[in-house]
Amino acid sequence: MKKHYQKYCRHLAYAIISTSSFLFTTETFSQETFTITPELSKKIIETYKLESFKIYPVTLQEVDYKTFDTAQVLTAEYKKQQHRLEEYKPAFDEHNNALKENSEKQDAIKIISQNIDTFLSSDEKYEIKEKLLIDSQALADKYGIKILVDDNRIKLQSILTTPDTKNNTASTPQKQILIYEKDKRVNKNDLRTFKIEISHYKIVEPEKTHNYRMYLEVSKEILHVPKTETGRVLSDKITKKSVYVIKENPVDITTLSGDFIELTEKYSLITNDVAYKFVKNELIIQSNEHYNQRDEFIGFPIIKKSGTDELYYIMSNQFTLQLTGVLERAKFQNLGNTTEYKTWKSKYLTLLQSAQTNVNSCNAIIGKHTYLNRIGQKKYNTDTFTKQEKSSFNQNLDSLKGKLEKIGELESERDNLSFYNNKATDLEAVKSYNLSTYYNTTSRCY
Numbered sequence: 001m002k003k004h005y006q007k008y009c010r011h012l013a014y015a016i017i018s019t020s021s022f023l024f025t026t027e028t029f030s031q032e033t034f035t036i037t038p039e040l041s042k043k044i045i046e047t048y049k050l051e052s053f054k055i056y057p058v059t060l061q062e063v064d065y066k067t068f069d070t071a072q073v074l075t076a077e078y079k080k081q082q083h084r085l086e087e088y089k090p091a092f093d094e095h096n097n098a099l100k101e102n103s104e105k106q107d108a109i110k111i112i113s114q115n116i117d118t119f120l121s122s123d124e125k126y127e128i129k130e131k132l133l134i135d136s137q138a139l140a141d142k143y144g145i146k147i148l149v150d151d152n153r154i155k156l157q158s159i160l161t162t163p164d165t166k167n168n169t170a171s172t173p174q175k176q177i178l179i180y181e182k183d184k185r186v187n188k189n190d191l192r193t194f195k196i197e198i199s200h201y202k203i204v205e206p207e208k209t210h211n212y213r214m215y216l217e218v219s220k221e222i223l224h225v226p227k228t229e230t231g232r233v234l235s236d237k238i239t240k241k242s243v244y245v246i247k248e249n250p251v252d253i254t255t256l257s258g259d260f261i262e263l264t265e266k267y268s269l270i271t272n273d274v275a276y277k278f279v280k281n282e283l284i285i286q287s288n289e290h291y292n293q294r295d296e297f298i299g300f301p302i303i304k305k306s307g308t309d310e311l312y313y314i315m316s317n318q319f320t321l322q323l324t325g326v327l328e329r330a331k332f333q334n335l336g337n338t339t340e341y342k343t344w345k346s347k348y349l350t351l352l353q354s355a356q357t358n359v360n361s362c363n364a365i366i367g368k369h370t371y372l373n374r375i376g377q378k379k380y381n382t383d384t385f386t387k388q389e390k391s392s393f394n395q396n397l398d399s400l401k402g403k404l405e406k407i408g409e410l411e412s413e414r415d416n417l418s419f420y421n422n423k424a425t426d427l428e429a430v431k432s433y434n435l436s437t438y439y440n441t442t443s444r445c446y
Contacts, residue, residue: 033261033306034327038254044322045253053316055253056246058302063279065241066234073231081222088218091211098206101143108139109198112179116195120188133180140179145201147177147194244283244302246313259306262320266299267313283313335419344416351407355435358400362442365389382445390445400439407432 044050074082115132122129140146177190244267267283278284286297300315314320335341368389369380385393411417411432421429 033259034324035259036256036323038257040323040326041253041256041319044319044326048318048322050316050318050322053314053319054250055255055315056250056313058244058246058283058311058313060242061245061279061282062240062242063282064238065277066236066238068232069235070230071233072228073233075226075229078222078225078227081218081225084218085215085222088211088215091209092215095206095208095212102203102205105143105145106203108143109145109201112136112139112145113195113198116179116191120191126185130180133186137178137180145198147197149175149177149193243279244311244313245279246281246283248281251312256303256312260303261306263302263304265302266297266317267302268297268299269313269315332415332419335415336423341416341419344410344413345420348407348410348416348420351403351410352431352435355400355403355407356431358396358403359435359438361396362393362400365393382443385445394444397439397442397444400435404432404436404439407435 115136119129119132177194178186179191179194180186246269265285267285270278270280270282270284272278273280283302286299300313300317301320302311302313303320304311365385366380369382369384370378371380373379382390382393
């Protein structure tokens with residue numbers, strides 16, 4: 001009963017506000033036939049100053065596609081952390097590579113020092129032990145180890161480090177000590193100097209940059225993130241399906257002539273092939289299983305010419321919106337002349353009149369038992385009703401209830417109700433609401 005009362009409250013608000021335009025929904029319209037003429041299309045475009053748009057013929061095409069299977073997939077949070085790791089990984093790799101190079105350089109220094117000791121202490125012929133010097137010089141070259149002699153001062157410098165030329169005020173040419181020179185015997189004192197200087201060589205630790213530290217932090221965080229969840233993945237099974245595809249060449253708007261219906265869904269155009277998902281020029285709805293729901297969906301209607309297989313993709317929602325508005329307003333203006341509306345109105349008025357008779361019968365019984373209380377209010381007591389009056393009262397209420405339900409069914413035909421309320425007086429428009437209010441505020445007799 002409460003639901004019935006709320007329904008009629010909504011009707012009251014609807015009835016009081018007189019409307020001059022026909023109420024309709026796109027979904028309702030999509031079930032109905034409408035007529036398009038080239039003249040009407042031109043008028044709509046000019047009247048509403050619509051931007052240029054294209055119209056494509058549509059065909060059904062059979063294509064190969066893959067369905068989805070249920071499987072374990074990476075969670076969104078895990079993929080997010082993976083992305084962060086990829087972002088910071090170059091800094092981590094750079095730091096580790098620097099550590100590795102430093103370690104190799106330290107090993108090279110040890111080998112060079114050992115080779116020099118072996119060379120200096122060996123009694124072998126120079127030509128035999130010369131290989132120790134060749135290998136050592138190769139290591140020094142590889143890791144940029146140089147010994148420079150400048151004004152009797154010795155300085156170790158790596159060519160991998162930018163020389164401090166700003167503070168270098170020396171004017172005397174520097175001499176580089178080499179462990180080995182082809183076709184030239186090395187000076188043993190130079191070897192001893194080289195060995196002493198490389199023993200003082202200090203390897204600078206690479207800087208632990210912000211990105212390096214973030215890589216270590218995210219590496220720990222990702223261990224506590226759920227890695228997988230049940231999701232959808234493309235199966236390997238290839239199946240067939242029929243899809244809407246536009247033809248390459250658009251047609252002129254004058255092609256649209258005749259009776260049409262609009263399909264219930266909006267369709268978005270796929271401009272490129274996507275293997276086993278979409279074909280070029282395919283039209284898809286937003287609920288398509290292969291469509292990425294995070295992307296913006298821009299959809300337009302498909303209309304079908306009645307009695308044919310002709311389909312057209314109209315790339316303007318404004319055109320179809322204004323078209324339906326014009327057609328529905330014209331239909332509304334002529335609704336009162338239709339047999340359908342006249343039959344509806346006759347039933348509606350008959351039920352309202354009959355329901356009012358039930359109300360009048362109940363009020364007649366109430367009037368016999370009405371009195372004024374101390375403050376002048378009209379009251380009645382059903383306990384004073386006779387047995388016959390109680391029976392008649394309840395029968396009229398039950399009859400009123402049944403008629404209100406039928407009235408509600410008629411009022412669900414919003415086209416006819418809108419036209420009726422638009423022509424009716426305010427008193428006539430709220431008639432069913434008043435009847436419903438009476439029923440919901442009047443109690444049965446017991």
